[in-house]
Amino acid sequence: MSIQPPLEPHEGIVDPAENVENAIELKEVEGLSQGRIVLRRFVRHRGAMISAVVLTAVVLLVTTSIGWGPIPGWWQYGYKELNPIVNAGGAPTMGFDGGFTVGSHPFGQDNVGHDGFALVMRGTQQSLTVMVVIGLLSTTIGVVVGALAGFFRGRLDDLLMRFTDMIITIPVIMIGAILGVLVGGANPWSLAVALSLVSWTNMARLVRGQFLTLREREFVDAARVAGASSARIMFKHILPNAVGVIIVNATLLMASAILLETALSYLGFGISSPEVSLGQLINEYQTAFATRPWLFWWPGLFIVTIALCVNFIGDGLRDAFDPRQRRIPTRRALAKADARKARARAKATASA
Amino acid sequence: MATSVTTRASGARSAPDAPVTARRSWFRSSAPTLTFLGRRLLSSAVVLLGATFIVYMLLAYALDPLEDLRTSTAPNKEALIEARVRALDLNTPPVLRYFKWLGGLFTGDLGTSWVSGASVTSLLGSAIPSTVQLVAASTLLAIGLGVLVGIVSALRQYTRFDYSVTFLSFVLYSLPSFWVAVLLKLWGAIGFNDFLADPHVPPLWIAIISVVSAVLWSSIIGGSTRTRWISAAAGLVGTAAVLLFISSTGWLLNPSLGLVGVLAIGVGIAFGVVALTAGLQNRRALYASLTTVAIGAALYYPLQYAFVGATTWLIVGLGVASVVIGLVVGRLFGGYDRAVSMRAAAITALGVGLLIYVDRVMAVWYAYSNASQINGRPIATIGSQTPGLSGDYWVETLDRFTHLLLPTIALILISFASYTRYSRASLLEVMNQDYIRTARAKGLSERVVTTRHAFRNALIPLATIVPLDIAALFGGAIITERIFAWSGMGALFIKSLGAKDADPVMGYFLVTGALLVLANIVVDFVYAALDPRIRVNS
Secondary structure, eight states: OOOOOTTOOOOSOOOHHHHHHHHHHHHHHTTOOHHHHHHHHHHHOHHHHHHHHHHHHHHHHHHHHSOBTTBOOOOSOOSSOOOOOOSGGGOOOOEESSSEEOOSOTTOBOTTOOBHHHHHHHHHHHHHHHHHHHHHHHHHHHHHHHHHHHHHOHHHHHHHHHHHHHHHHSOHHHHHHHHHHHHOSSOHHHHHHHHHTTSOHHHHHHHHHHHHHHTTSHHHHHHHHTTOOHHHIIIIIIGGGGHHHHHHHHHHHHHHHHHHHHHHHHHTSSSOTTSOOHHHHHHHHSTTTTTOTHHHHHHHHHHHHHHHHHHHHHHHHHHHHOTTOOOOOOHHHHHHHHHHHHHHHHHHHHHO | OTTSOEEOTTOOOOOOSSOOOHHHHHHHHHHHHHHHHHHHHHHHHHHHHHHHHHHHHHHHHHOOTTHHHHTOOOTTHHHHHHHHHHHHTTTSOHHHHHHHHHHHHHTTOOOBOTTTOOBHHHHHHHHHHHHHHHHHHHHHHHHHHHHHHHHHHHHTTTSHHHHHHHHHHHHHHHSOHHHHHHHHIIIIIIIHHHHHHSOOOOHHHHHHHHHHHHHHHHHHHOOSHHHHHHHHHHHHHHHHHHHHHHHHHTTTTSOOOHHHHHHHHHHHHHHHHHHHHTOTTOHHHHHHHHHHHHHHHHTHHHHHHHTTTOOHHHHHHHHHHHHHHHHHHHHHHOOTTHHHHHHHHHHHHHHHHHHHHHHHHHHTHHHHHTSTTTTTOOSOOSSSSOTTOOOOHHHHHHHHHHHHHHHHHHHHHHHHHHHHHHHHHHHHHHHTSHHHHHHHHTTOOHHHIIIIIIIHHHHHHHTTTHHHHHHHHTTOOHHHHHHTTOOSHHHHHHHHHHTTOHHHHHHHHHHHHHHHHHHHHHHHHHHHHHOTTOOEEO
16 A cells, blocks of 8 residues: 655656656646646546536536425426326427427326426435435545554554455445345435445545555654644644545545445335435336336436546546646647647748 | 565575475475465454454344234234244344354354245355356456457557547446346347347448448557558448348348358458467468368368267367367477467467357257247346256257346446456556567567567456456346346345345355455465565565
8 A cells, every 4th residue: 555645756767758748747837736736637627527517517407406405496396296197108298399399297207197307306316415425424434544544553553454344345235235224215314324334445445545655754743843733643734635535536436326325226225215316216117117218217317427427527636636647648739739840940940 | 564574475485595304495485475374364254254243233233024023913923923033033132143143154054044944055055156157257258358448448548449448438337237237128138139020230220330330440450541541441341241241131030150151250360369469470370270270160060960969068178179279280380489379279279169169059049039938039138047948958058148148248338347447557557667668679569569568467457356356256246136037146135135034144245255355365465476576474
């Protein structure tokens, strides 16, 4: 577990081309704070930016459409309402009918008249809740466990890491299913808390590795000499230096959390009826797949969209936080730059 | 830890500095490794015990075996509850029950399922083979395909192909497996079976597929603009020709390769294998491989008689025989580097043998898909075999294959992406190292640099995840098994958990947990054996 500390210059022989490129990179970020540099790199990652926009749009749609808690909704149907069936078999009203129409039930209806759009919105709310709670809670647990183990080492480290090993030995979906049975399927919050209690292990290992390296650095000695307490050193001095690894892994953790929740709900051990989640919707309507495929399509598409966006954002963050990351120009861009240079040289020789 | 003696995990002996007996020197050199192994086993056992304790406690509080009786309306409800409490020992605190379970474990008793009355050992005994049958093929294929795509993607870094593979692997990461599996059932099975009723590919589809394959091939092969156009044209014409042939002759209804097909594809395999392993300028290897193709073609008709009463062992034996023939042919061609010719010829021989085998399986396709139990819908969606279907070895093989097809594709789609990402990253890292530059500088061809120098070292990091995946294989694929109604380990777990049956769940966890812990130890040693920079510390 020896992860290179961030912003440590690369040792060994560096070839001149790399030096030049580094110089360009350095010139670009001169005078900027670490946060600015990261933000700038993230904004340049096209996939991550598109994903961020899409995810924001999804969250906005989900929160405002049927309302969430105090937020009022603008959609006319609730997810529990039984409405008269509009199209034959409850087929979606959205489509190209001489121009794009949305209609009253754009995602279709099920056999008793539930509005598909409202169901999917409600399911996405629940799945997003579980995802965010797992992301925040298990990151917190993982950071605390990893920080304690990496900072104090010795017996505490042994104890905590053996415990982490024990949890890792149990397959996530298995312990998730058992916990799902234990807390019951009525409440997404309790399910999320239960799942966080088992999904912090990777984070703890990574944070421990970071702390093991960082605690040997000079600034930690300086802080100690200045009389800082262990807690202050851990959370004020070391933790900010490990924040890149933590944020990236928290993002990837969230992506796997939404897949875990939907899988458990699909198996019937997560959120269950009458509460709604995306996995539970797929489970409930998979038998009606041949007759009402729209009930199956939309929840799945929302899962894929959310997981894909979160994964891409994680990838963008990883690139942004990685100090060794350089933007590699495409071959065409390189050729263009070369041509420009040649032209400039030709002009220079012509004018000389 | 810092002051301890280090040694190679492979047990490579250090030169004994004093004249001692062979046995003692062996002991001295391997003792640290043995100590390491002992300590590792011990700590793993502790971890496993702790994990079983956690799972047992969680199960004890999560599952309520009396649930159905509490709501029952039977007149003797009290007596029934009493009986079950006594049978399951529910009045004992769970911690004590755990130690009783543990005691039983040491005598080889994993408990019994109270729902069905079967012993956990027998449940596991029937679930493990079925799950291995399901997952083994998909794991191997996912590793193979994932590594292949990852390596091509790394060699074509920052091209459109690379970006597409990266995007695709992100999509595959984000797909919920249950959704994919249900979609596969619809398109893969029901759609394909409907298509088989009238297997004509519309011209528009032929055009689309051909163009896609042209783009794909030109980006995989790469090179100069001219090469790209040539490979694109070849891909376009080849795909269109194959699709037209399949569509116009109804090949899918009664497929076969025939002697001509075996010969043509065999020659293709020979050229491909030689190009990758020896380079086409190595004429000896090429002739050796082509000779094995000729031998395979000559044996095509005689083998059909041998196949009549085929058994699994006969097929395995023939496979071994084909490799041996390849080795012998390669050796007979001789030359200064016989090993290269032998390897190329052996791989080609195995490929040709596989072709003949596939051709024989295809021969029963028509009879199989028109059998009354199949009724023209050969791709199965549930179970592991068609009930009531009996036939010879070939029919059974085909039946198993049609049942394995969809779950295997579903599992590959899920796990393929991580192998691609992993092997791509690992090859890129290796390709930037100094010894690769040295190899290029001394004039080796790019093929040799890639296959001999880079590829092998890029596989080392993979060796650390493959044992873990193979261990996880025995845990089964919980979701895939459920959707395709496959009665393996995952189904055992889900069924027992749903039926509030704790003992089989514990048995399930014991198998998966123990294998995972063992695989972790294996990883340590494999890594140390492959990479001399890593040493095993006692």
